Amino acid sequence: MIFSPTSLSAAEDALRHEVRAWLAKTLPTDFRPGLGLGGRHDPEFSRALAAQGWVGMSIPEEYGGAGATTVERFVVVEELLAAGAPITAHWIAERQTAPALLRFGTEEQRRWFLPRIAAGECFFSLGMSEPDAGSDLASVKTTAVREDDGWRVSGTKVWTTNAHLNHFFVVLCRTSTADDRHAGLSQLIVDLSSPGVSVSPIPLIDGELHVNEVVLDDVYVPDDRVLGDIGQGWTQVTAELAHERSGPDRYCSVIGLLHSYLAEIGVPDDRSAAAFGRIAARLWSIRQLSLAVARSLDEGEAPATEAALVKDVGTIFEQQTVETIREIAALEIDPEGSMLQQLLAECVMNAPSWTLRGGTTEILRGIAAKALTRGGAR
Known part of the structure; x- marks a missing residue:
């Protein structure tokens, strides 16, 4: 198991104190902290954080990021979460989508999405879970059918956080049938404002409306919005979950x-x-x-x-x-x-x-x- 003992370097610890001081100055004195990922969706805060170079930190400088290490991002994120900062606008794009684009995306996708993510201007949700799939992602039934220069996607995704506020989501879908449930899965980047996309809130027990059901009804996705290779969705999602979990x-x-x-x-x-x-x-x-x-x-x-x-x-x-x-x-x-x-x-x-x-x-x-x-x- 890769659980080797480690500690923060002097530079990493200095970054921690810098972030803590900035948050003390930036967050209002009567601020009500969010609980981890329960912070508010606040694009203005995300842009202010991005101006400090603390959104999309692991994105290379050539794509608009800071070129920071995963541990440097760890330090910043830990301080943001401890303070209960309103981070949910940029959270998924910064934590999961950017690393996925860097590893599996095309150069065109990187050049278009990554600078916008690093600037706190482009927000993503996740399109993984489904009504009858839950944590068993190999059971997804959302399908994408080939059409000339793109795909037609139909299906339903649930627990899609902030889909009513964000710009895109990466959809895990079935692009072919196979006896092996893990085969034939692919990932497509879907614009949440596309025709055929409908977003409905799922009220939680406390009345909050930040998770959603997203129905895709014959939604067109062009070929240049395929993330990675067709049929490699399971491998890609597995790698992505290392960042999420x-x-x-x-x-x-x-x-x-x-x-x-x-x-x-x-x-x-x-x-x-x-x-x-x-x-x-x-x-x-x-x-x-x-x-x-x-x-x-x-x-x-x-x-x-x-x-x-x-x-x-x-x-x-x-x-x-x-x-x-x-x-x-x-x-x-x-x-x-x-x-x-x-x-x-x-x-x-x-x-x-x-x-x-x-x-x-x-x-x-x-x-x-x-x-x-x-x-x-x-």
Whole structure:
């Protein structure tokens, strides 16, 4: 397994302090933090962040990015998530789409999309999950049929975050039939404003409307919007998920809750001190695993199994932390109460989804088990 111990260099640590100082100056004093990926969709903030060179950091300078390392991006993202910054406008484009374009895209695609992503002007969603597929992406039924100089796409995608606000999404679809469920899958870049695309919100338990059902009805996609090679969608998605599953977003959803608890209640007794000690120890351990994956990505590895394990332990940690805080705080859960009560209410309502998004716990453990059994993990 690629989980070699590592730490931040002096330059990486200096970057952390620079980002922290900028956020303290930029975010309003009465700012209500988002919980990890629960931050607001704020294009203005994304553009301001991009002006600092902190969006699309891993994009090479020739495509408008900073040419930074995966670990440098890790440092910036961790600070943004810890502060609860409104990052969701640029998040998917920066985290997943840009690396996918760099690895699998054509030169024309890179020249068109990457500078816009790095400037905080082009936002992406993911088109993976389907009503009857869930985390089993090999079961997708959305189809793309060849037509002269393009494709006609039909199907339904669900849990598509911010599809009602973003510009494009990368759709995993079936371009041919094969006995092997993983064969015949491809990825197409679909303009969310295209004729035949309809977006409907899926109300969540807390009333939020940031996830959607997206129906594609005979949507035309030109050949120059095929991402990578036809029939290689499964391989490409697997590589892409290493970026999605292993980052700080898999353990930072509860940081705002922890900060709020300490600000309002502190550590008044031995019971609270013991609980926070356990939380801190687990948080630091998971962070080290996540940082190790970031280092391996910089070294050209594709640690899909390791990423799956980070996501598994990270999101379970988040859920268990919410229950611990709920128990020791002994507060009424009130969405209209103090900041702590509001964040606790938001966590209680959203925590069940944390082990679902990015692949369920069962799917992730299956990936790890198969790799370990065949000796595929290092």
